Amino acid sequence: MSPVPKTPDIHLAQQPDADALLGRSPLAALVGMLLDQQVPMEWAFSGPYTIASRLGADDLDAHEIAARDPEEFAALLSEKPAVHRYPGSMAGRVQQLCRFLVEEYGGDASAVWEGVATGKELLARLEALPGFGKQKAQIFLALLGKQYGVRPKGWREAAGAYGEQGSYRSAADITGPESLAKVRAHKQEMKAAAKAAKAAKEGKAPGN
Numbered sequence: 001m002s003p004v005p006k007t008p009d010i011h012l013a014q015q016p017d018a019d020a021l022l023g024r025s026p027l028a029a030l031v032g033m034l035l036d037q038q039v040p041m042e043w044a045f046s047g048p049y050t051i052a053s054r055l056g057a058d059d060l061d062a063h064e065i066a067a068r069d070p071e072e073f074a075a076l077l078s079e080k081p082a083v084h085r086y087p088g089s090m091a092g093r094v095q096q097l098c099r100f101l102v103e104e105y106g107g108d109a110s111a112v113w114e115g116v117a118t119g120k121e122l123l124a125r126l127e128a129l130p131g132f133g134k135q136k137a138q139i140f141l142a143l144l145g146k147q148y149g150v151r152p153k154g155w156r157e158a159a160g161a162y163g164e165q166g167s168y169r170s171a172a173d174i175t176g177p178e179s180l181a182k183v184r185a186h187k188q189e190m191k192a193a194a195k196a197a198k199a200a201k202e203g204k205a206p207g208n
Helices: 016-024 026-035 041-054 062-067 070-078 087-105 119-127 134-147 177-203
Strands: none
Touching (some): 026 041, 026 087, 026 134, 041 070, 041 177, 062 087, 119 134
16 A cells, blocks of 8 residues: 655645645545535535634644533534534544544544555445545545545555546646636536436326
């Protein structure tokens, strides 16, 4: 397995300070991926930096977040500008993730992938994380491989379509404003196709 680069050049948040944190902090990267739903990608991935800043820290600490009073932590994420469209529920998910990391990995997010021999094993570990379904786990696996240098044997296959080289399907492929626009266009195409398929299916339903 390739060694993990110390400071990968990340552009997911499209903000220098937020992206620098994602590059140096495994927990920030995981939390950003967790937040990446129902909001623009750059909003989600700037969340870890916003949380760290509001905690008065230069990084996220799984032990500290896990031990925080849930109402206090939810209020922290709800301050304007809110960290997410649904800051209260996402605060609970972030704490749940951090508690899991404390219990299973001693609070070290990088331990989720360090030393893993195969992509299949890594995918299983990611899918076990609270808030990570198969799709989110595959996207994060692809992100680790493409941008963080975490490449256990078979990582592209385990990541599915998200692991394909030269694709613009997810956060794993964002390296700047141009690729962000391509990924956003792909997501819109997928959404439109799903909507059309649903409409066609409903049109063929009995009684229509």
